[in-house]
């Protein structure tokens with residue numbers, strides 16, 4: 001008889017992910033740090049009744065994110081490495097963004113039935129407060145991506161980098177932890193650009209040049225050795241996606257490099273990678289036109305823009321990275 005293991009596994013994964021989210025929302029993993037605390041101790045620190053909090057603590061312990069011994073809870077190895085905000089390897093900063101994305105994901109059937117995004121997110125129409133709030137949600141993950149990118153690309157010969165559609169601009173923060181001397185420019189739509197300096201200053205950075213612009217209309221006013229477009233092409237309709245890459249090429253010096261990244265990329269058969277396939281559903285709920293474009297589409301747009309040596313790789317967090325270079 002055919003069992004329903006696959007369906008059972010899928011359904012079982014959701015409550016675990018939601019428990020993880022609650023733990024991140026409360027800051028449990030960070031509060032625990034390297035210590036071991038009882039539910040009473042944690043309850044006092046969070047001002048939450050211990051008998052209620054302990055349900056979450058045991059739930060997190062049931063799948064190994066926490067460990068429990070003699071009523072004391074401590075971080076398991078993975079939580080200690082990736083969910084404690086005091087660690088450089090922290091990955092939990094995205095939880096505010098995930099709240100928005102998972103909320104949107106619940107609306108997929110509705111978006112399809114209504115032929116419109118049920119949780120519309122329009123970057124060009126967002127007011128200053130909404131734009132700043134969204135950039136804040138992006139900031140921690142973008143800084144982490146900047147660190148990944150700094151490990152991936154040798155930037156020793158790069159004098160100037162531009163992060164196009166960089167939101168809060170914190171990719172540049174992560175990148176320059178390893179390559180501090182590189183001049184950095186953020187190019188963004190006006191409302192998003194306006195919010196960036198304050199967020200960057202919270203990361204201790206005040207020397208990023210913030211340039212207002214629409215990459216689908218014109219390139220940067222400057223020329224740079226590296227242009228980054230992360231999670232930008234995927235939010236645009238196809239004709240604008242193409243133009244964003246054409247204009248990104250015009251931001252570069254001869255021989256300059258482009259790094260196009262995002263989870264919103266799919267193989268030409270559209271069956272993988274899972275990040276791109278499922279983010280494509282999230283996009284149905286958020287954007288009128290953005291989507292996970294195929295590798296073939298990205299390659300065609302880059303080739304048309306004059307790029308050669310096109311390569312595709314996958315970063316540790318599942319993000320797709322295309323790299324390519326203009327002729328010298």
Ligand SMILES: C[S@@+](CC[C@H](N)C(=O)[O-])C[C@H]1O[C@@H](n2cnc3c(N)ncnc32)[C@H](O)[C@@H]1O
Nearest residue numbers: 123138142165166167189192214215216230231
């Ligand atoms: C999903 S966010 C990604 C932000 C950032 N790159 C990151 O990965 O955290 C998409 C960003 O693209 C920007 N954007 C959208 N259309 C743009 C355009 N035409 N020109 C410049 N930026 C644009 C948005 O304002 C937004 O900050």
